[in-house]
Amino acid sequence: MKLVAMSALGIGGATIIGSCIGFLFQRIPHKWNDAIMGFAAGVMLAASILGLIQPAVEMVSASGIWMIGLGLFAGAIFLDLMDKVTPHLHHISGVDEEEHKNNHHLNKVLLFVMAIAIHNLPEGLATGMAFGGNNIKNALTVTIGIAIQNIPEGMIIISPMLMAGIKKRRTFLIALSTGLIEVVGTFIGYMAVHLANAVLPFALAFAGGTMLYVVGDEMIPETHSHGYERMATYSLIIGFFVMLMMDTLLA
Numbered sequence: 001m002k003l004v005a006m007s008a009l010g011i012g013g014a015t016i017i018g019s020c021i022g023f024l025f026q027r028i029p030h031k032w033n034d035a036i037m038g039f040a041a042g043v044m045l046a047a048s049i050l051g052l053i054q055p056a057v058e059m060v061s062a063s064g065i066w067m068i069g070l071g072l073f074a075g076a077i078f079l080d081l082m083d084k085v086t087p088h089l090h091h092i093s094g095v096d097e098e099e100h101k102n103n104h105h106l107n108k109v110l111l112f113v114m115a116i117a118i119h120n121l122p123e124g125l126a127t128g129m130a131f132g133g134n135n136i137k138n139a140l141t142v143t144i145g146i147a148i149q150n151i152p153e154g155m156i157i158i159s160p161m162l163m164a165g166i167k168k169r170r171t172f173l174i175a176l177s178t179g180l181i182e183v184v185g186t187f188i189g190y191m192a193v194h195l196a197n198a199v200l201p202f203a204l205a206f207a208g209g210t211m212l213y214v215v216g217d218e219m220i221p222e223t224h225s226h227g228y229e230r231m232a233t234y235s236l237i238i239g240f241f242v243m244l245m246m247d248t249l250l251a
Contacts, residue, residue: 124185
């Protein structure tokens with residue numbers, strides 16, 4: 001349980017570290033932003049496969065592979081439904097160049113917090129579920145992968161909020177709350193798996209499905225929308241290899 005708590009604080013703290021860096025570099029060029037996010041996408045992709053999906057497959061026989069597929073689609077559909085009821089970050093952050101002044105601060109802040117919560121909660125759940133599997137190596141793979149991804153995520157949420165006219169203190173508090181949400185999600189995931197250990201393969205696959213959805217639906221399209229898709233692709237491969245190497249060293 002102590003390791004779970006430390007991991008929860010680690011992934012939440014990574015978002016805060018990224019946010020602090022975001023205050024220092026408030027206008028990161030698209031080229032480097034896409035490279036950083038591409039690297040993070042590769043890390044997330046490897047973490048989901050090595051730390052969640054592969055262990056889930058190893059727990060079931062060939063006849064039980066349907067449970068893994070069901071979990072993957074359930075995780076993806078869960079986030080898809082959340083996307084439909086929650087505004088996208090770039091729509092609610094006031095980042096539009098012509099309309100980033102004189103926003104209705106309170107409404108946008110509340111919507112912003114809700115949107116980030118929806119996107120970050122499954123990452124915390126994934127970490128907690130990984131520890132619920134009692135395989136420390138796989139759990140650490142997922143934790144490290146999400147933590148690395150959270151740093152650039154924390155960086156890129158600062159600038160849109162400041163451009164929307166939100167004060168620096170409130171911006172930092174919002175960033176802090178997004179990290180705390182992942183901490184809560186970690187404990188929820190850990191407790192849920194222990195309460196229903198029989199569905200552990202499904203739970204791990206569900207968590208893996210949410211991570212794959214984030215990579216495929218948000219991170220890759222975002223890094224391929226500014227003309228730097230080749231750099232982003234190579235960065236993804238580098239991120240995947242770095243995570244693969246770290247997973248091997250943890251063995």
